[in-house]
Amino acid sequence: MASENFRSPSFWFSDLEEPVVPRAPLEGDAQFDVAIVGAGYTGLWTAYYLNKREPGCRIAVVDAEVAGFGASGRNGGWCAYHFSGLESLMADPNTRERALALQRAMFDAVDEVGRASAAAGIDCDYAKGGALIAGRSRPDLERLREEYEEMLDLGFSEDDFTWLDASAFAERARIDGALGGLYSPHCAALQPAKLACGLASFLEARGVSVFEQSPVRTIAKGIITTDRGRIRAENVLRCTEGYTCRLPGLKRAIMPLHSMMIATEPLPDSIWKEIGLHGRPTFADRRRSVTYGQRTADDRLTFGTRGNYYYGSGLRDYFDPNSPSFAHTHSALLELFPSLNDVEITHRWGGAIGVTRDWAPFVRFDPRTGLGAVGGFAGNGVAAANLAGRTLVELVLRETTERTSFAWVNHASRNWEPEPLRWLGFNAVLTMGEWADAAEQKGRDAGLYGRIFEAFVAH
Numbered sequence: 001m002a003s004e005n006f007r008s009p010s011f012w013f014s015d016l017e018e019p020v021v022p023r024a025p026l027e028g029d030a031q032f033d034v035a036i037v038g039a040g041y042t043g044l045w046t047a048y049y050l051n052k053r054e055p056g057c058r059i060a061v062v063d064a065e066v067a068g069f070g071a072s073g074r075n076g077g078w079c080a081y082h083f084s085g086l087e088s089l090m091a092d093p094n095t096r097e098r099a100l101a102l103q104r105a106m107f108d109a110v111d112e113v114g115r116a117s118a119a120a121g122i123d124c125d126y127a128k129g130g131a132l133i134a135g136r137s138r139p140d141l142e143r144l145r146e147e148y149e150e151m152l153d154l155g156f157s158e159d160d161f162t163w164l165d166a167s168a169f170a171e172r173a174r175i176d177g178a179l180g181g182l183y184s185p186h187c188a189a190l191q192p193a194k195l196a197c198g199l200a201s202f203l204e205a206r207g208v209s210v211f212e213q214s215p216v217r218t219i220a221k222g223i224i225t226t227d228r229g230r231i232r233a234e235n236v237l238r239c240t241e242g243y244t245c246r247l248p249g250l251k252r253a254i255m256p257l258h259s260m261m262i263a264t265e266p267l268p269d270s271i272w273k274e275i276g277l278h279g280r281p282t283f284a285d286r287r288r289s290v291t292y293g294q295r296t297a298d299d300r301l302t303f304g305t306r307g308n309y310y311y312g313s314g315l316r317d318y319f320d321p322n323s324p325s326f327a328h329t330h331s332a333l334l335e336l337f338p339s340l341n342d343v344e345i346t347h348r349w350g351g352a353i354g355v356t357r358d359w360a361p362f363v364r365f366d367p368r369t370g371l372g373a374v375g376g377f378a379g380n381g382v383a384a385a386n387l388a389g390r391t392l393v394e395l396v397l398r399e400t401t402e403r404t405s406f407a408w409v410n411h412a413s414r415n416w417e418p419e420p421l422r423w424l425g426f427n428a429v430l431t432m433g434e435w436a437d438a439a440e441q442k443g444r445d446a447g448l449y450g451r452i453f454e455a456f457v458a459h
């Protein structure tokens with residue numbers, strides 16, 4: 001149920017028990033110790049851990065819309081061990097050790113989201129049922145197998161990653177055409193908006209100031225400016241992910257790539273008996289164009305696929321339910337579960353993920369200026385934002401810890417190409433990924449298309 005002056009951006013917001021009433025904007029000038037721009041998971045977890053460590057620290061979180069309005073209130077709810085770019089950091093001898101530590105910390109971050117949200121009294125339907133990834137074509141299965149073997153070679157165990165043949169996979173989920181796949185216990189399913197909105201309310205109750213409906217126009221050393229006010233603060237942290245391109249000078253830093261989701265009506269037991277997913281494991285197949293799904297606490301299926309990049313880093317907050325993108329997402333769901341053909345799709349929405357030029361996220365802080373920034377999760381930020389938030393807090397407190405040595409700290413990616421190169425190049429590569437998937441699904445070689453896609457896009 002949503003309030004009259006707030007339009008629900010996702011199924012998750014519509015599913016909240018309490019109506020969303022936007023908080024008051026920033027009015028006039030104010031002084032804080034730390035100003036955080038962006039009330040998604042990154043900004044909220046940063047405020048959470050900072051407040052926990054330093055209860056006297058004056059913290060402001062400022063959002064253009066409401067807490068969770070961005071990717072954090074729209075995502076697939078995979079609270080997972082993975083983010084793109086980590087494999088290449090683990091493969092590189094120069095960054096291997098720090099990347100392995102980061103991977104282990106990501107396993108823990110999955111649990112920490114559950115622990116911390118429970119400790120804050122937030123019921124976000126967290127269920128740690130693991131993640132299932134199916135190979136539905138021979139090449140996809142081989143790629144998955146290689147990824148699995150690489151993880152074992154790096155020292156992770158069968159407790160972290162389990163290989164499933166077709167029948168073992170089917171015991172957990174009856175995904176059509178699954179030839180086998182990978183299971184990892186390091187993933188929980190959760191209700192994204194319950195987590196984001198719950199965190200904002202918790203922070204407010206702890207004395208953190210949360211300003212909503214306040215687009216920040218400029219960020220500089222010691223000051224942020226909105227249309228109606230300014231905040232002076234010793235530390236200013238930018239947590240704006242896919243929306244970063246709207247800030248001056250950052251148009252090409254992080255690309256907003258949209259991802260599209262649908263939700264079914266609640267499904268009866270007869271369907272669950274057929275498709276499995278007991279214990280609410282999240283599920284996907286290994287296609288290049290990305291799929292991700294979860295069984296919700298109220299027995300719906302939510303399911304998403306990679307969507308569009310719009311010219312000039314265009315951002316969309318709401319989508320036409322008749323858009324062909326949703327038909328594409330729906331047909332991908334039916335490929336996995338053909339028996340859902342007659343099931344009603346009740347919700348359709350999308351949102352922007354933030355992608356850096358090398359598809360790797362970063363946690364940055366400059367102790368001289370007090371300016372920090374986090375972003376580039378590329379569709380894998382639910383658990384990662386928690387770990388990034390904890391890391392940013394340590395950097396703000398000028399501490400040197402294991403976390404502040406992780407491979408993503410102060411990682412720099414170069415800017416994206418200017419338009420029209422960005423739009424032409426990126427969409428061409430995404431289309432090649434779809435062609436390569438289609439070829440392999442028909443038993444053909446993905447050829448050059450597959451190789452070009454893999455050279456430019458991290459999975």
Ligand SMILES: Cc1cc2nc3c(=O)[nH]c(=O)nc-3n(C[C@H](O)[C@H](O)[C@H](O)COP(=O)(O)OP(=O)(O)OC[C@H]3O[C@@H](n4cnc5c(N)ncnc54)[C@H](O)[C@@H]3O)c2cc1C
Nearest residue numbers: 038040041042064070071072075076078216351380381382
């Ligand atoms: C459809 C979809 C599905 C996804 N599925 C998954 C998944 O299953 N698992 C997973 O791990 N990740 C997933 N992701 C990615 C994940 O949701 C994000 O990585 C994560 O939420 C990023 O959190 P954030 O706080 O960094 O950014 P966001 O949640 O995008 O928050 C940024 C906030 O900053 C605010 N903001 C931006 N600019 C300004 C400004 N100038 N002034 C004030 N406020 C500003 C925005 O309003 C927004 O609230 C998905 C993303 C999408 C869109």
